[in-house]
Amino acid sequence: MITELTILPGFNKVGIREGFSKITLSAGETVSIVGPTGSGKTAFITDIELLAQGDTATKRKVLVNGLVPDDEVRCNPCRKPIAMITQNTKCFADLSSEEFLRIHARARGIKDNSVVDETIELANKFTGEKIKNDSRVTVLSGGQTRSLLVADAILIGASPVILLDEIENAGIFKQEVLRIIQNTGKIIVFVTHDPVIALLTKKRIIMQNGAVKKVIIRSDLEVTAAYNLLEYDKRVSIIRERLRTGKMITEELVSASLA
Amino acid sequence: MKLLVIAGPPSSGKTSLVKQIVKKMKHDMKIAFFKIDVVKAFEDVELNKEFGILARKFISGDLCPDHASVMVLGDAVEWAETNGAELFIVESAGLCLRCSPYLNQGLGIIVLSSIAGIHAPEKMGCMVTLADIAVVTKIDLVSQAEREVLVQKIKETHPDLILMETNALQGTSLHRLYEIIRKSSDIDAETLVLKGNPPLGTCTICVGKKEIGWKHHFGVIQKLDGQTAEYLYRGE
Numbered sequence: 230m231i232t233e234l235t236i237l238p239g240f241n242k243v244g245i246r247e248g249f250s251k252i253t254l255s256a257g258e259t260v261s262i263v264g265p266t267g268s269g270k271t272a273f274i275t276d277i278e279l280l281a282q283g284d285t286a287t288k289r290k291v292l293v294n295g296l297v298p299d300d301e302v303r304c305n306p307c308r309k310p311i312a313m314i315t316q317n318t319k320c321f322a323d324l325s326s327e328e329f330l331r332i333h334a335r336a337r338g339i340k341d342n343s344v345v346d347e348t349i350e351l352a353n354k355f356t357g358e359k360i361k362n363d364s365r366v367t368v369l370s371g372g373q374t375r376s377l378l379v380a381d382a383i384l385i386g387a388s389p390v391i392l393l394d395e396i397e398n399a400g401i402f403k404q405e406v407l408r409i410i411q412n413t414g415k416i417i418v419f420v421t422h423d424p425v426i427a428l429l430t431k432k433r434i435i436m437q438n439g440a441v442k443k444v445i446i447r448s449d450l451e452v453t454a455a456y457n458l459l460e461y462d463k464r465v466s467i468i469r470e471r472l473r474t475g476k477m478i479t480e481e482l483v484s485a486s487l488a
Numbered sequence: 489m490k491l492l493v494i495a496g497p498p499s500s501g502k503t504s505l506v507k508q509i510v511k512k513m514k515h516d517m518k519i520a521f522f523k524i525d526v527v528k529a530f531e532d533v534e535l536n537k538e539f540g541i542l543a544r545k546f547i548s549g550d551l552c553p554d555h556a557s558v559m560v561l562g563d564a565v566e567w568a569e570t571n572g573a574e575l576f577i578v579e580s581a582g583l584c585l586r587c588s589p590y591l592n593q594g595l596g597i598i599v600l601s602s603i604a605g606i607h608a609p610e611k612m613g614c615m616v617t618l619a620d621i622a623v624v625t626k627i628d629l630v631s632q633a634e635r636e637v638l639v640q641k642i643k644e645t646h647p648d649l650i651l652m653e654t655n656a657l658q659g660t661s662l663h664r665l666y667e668i669i670r671k672s673s674d675i676d677a678e679t680l681v682l683k684g685n686p687p688l689g690t691c692t693i694c695v696g697k698k699e700i701g702w703k704h705h706f707g708v709i710q711k712l713d714g715q716t717a718e719y720l721y722r723g724e
Contacts, residue, residue, distance in 0.1 A: 278632065284663045300664055304652060306636040313632040320634050322606035333633050336640035374631075381633045 231310050231389040232256050232294055234277065234416060239289035241440035249441055254416045256389065261427045262420045264436030270420040273436060274392040277418065278313040287439065307338035312386025314378050314393045318371035326377060327362040334385050344384055352380035354405055379406055390416045397423040404466065425462045428455035489569055491594025491675045495580045495615050500601045501625035502579050503531050504656035510539050512666050513575060520573035522564045524548065524557045525581045542571050546712060553581035557589050558682065562701025563712035565677050588614040590683045593675040597621045602630045602638060609642040614684045617646045621668065624653045
């Protein structure tokens with residue numbers, strides 16, 4: 230069982246060593262990675278996903294419970310303690326959603342096939358367009374693919390560490406995803422440009438030029454700010470869903486959203 | 489001398505992988521590189537220029553490239569040994585999937601791209617099933633779930649394969665591969681034979697003949713240096 234991940238420093242894009250001595254993420258902790266595009270956010274979580282041992286572009290090392298993980302843990306998916314949702318919104322495997330999930334469940338050592346239906350059911354909570362068991366994964370829309378992969382990470386990946394790369398960009402129901410994965414006792418890392426997600430996490434890692442610039446612990450004031458922002462965000466989502474379904478903005482909606 | 493035979497479909501990342509291996513290991517051992525291709529090959533010049541290692545190529549032209557490889561590999565091993573190579577890397581053309589270029593000694597590596605398609609591992613037959621190691625490349629282009637689905641498919645095709653995933657342009661997560669190469673045994677050139685059969689039933693001259701080196705074969709034969717018949721060879 231993973232209780233702790235430790236990230237040891239690597240080098241930034243011009244070869245200068247990162248300033249921190251180590252970053253520790255503990256079970257139950259939520260973390261966001263923020264910074265401009267190209268600052269190294271995705272590279273940071275990819276290092277975690279690969280359990281890097283100085284053999285990635287950044288030269289970082291990642292320890293599990295304070296120890297170097299063995300090769301089997303790094304390379305065998307059914308022992309891998311990490312699930313990652315990348316920014317990919319495309320699948321190349323010529324399989325139906327059901328077959329795709331069934332093979333993945335096998336890869337993760339899950340014997341019970343009911344997980345396949347459960348995953349598709351959960352995915353359909355994240356997206357407005359329904360995914361069917363026999364939908365080919367190659368023709369799913371961007372939002373459907375992301376929803377399916379998020380649901381897959383939660384139920385089939387079912388790992389103590391979940392890494393999410395910009396889930397807000399997927400056109401899926403972010404609030405729903407957040408609700409399900411918060412308070413699970415897992416280590417959850419969000420790469421994000423979304424202020425709501427950034428403020429809902431306890432720790433913020435700021436990236437710059439390929440390196441960690443600083444680590445900020447959320448203040449009490451920021452907790453209040455997060456909940457205020459969440460209210461705004463909900464109103465924005467209502468308007469977004471209206472527009473997406475071809476509805477008009479009404480008087481009441483304008484006064485409510487500006488209130 | 490240690491031997492690596494690298495196979496895989498065109499554009500799967502074989503040369504990128506070779507470059508990472510050479511970059512990592514050229515300080516520890518003298519490396520020779522040999523590329524077999526059908527029409528054109530640039531890898532020998534590229535590798536020689538970038539890393540200053542011994543490199544040469546063989547263009548099979550009209551001949552099946554795997555048959556060509558069987559013919560010239562004996563000479564090529566001798567060339568590498570004569571030049572004092574401690575690691576000899578052979579990169580095959582890897583085209584028709586009816587046979588595999590791996591030998592009974594050294595390591596056979598299949599390079600597969602993450603975006604090659606889910607049925608690729610099964611379709612590639614002995615190029616996968618006779619390999620010792622599979623390296624899955626371009627992992628930055630697909631989701632983790634899709635990578636794991638492909639890896640599972642490869643495992644089901646060949647359960648004993650050692651699997652690794654990499655972004656070969658960056659050389660991600662290849663430490664284990666370097667370690668396996670370092671620990672691999674030296675070859676004995678006299679007892680080298682193919683692991684699998686040559687293209688079965690398509691070439692009555694080579695069918696069943698696992699011996700490498702042109703002196704064991706008859707019919708349409710080529711040596712590494714020069715050719716036996718003017719009219720048979722229209723490569724580069």
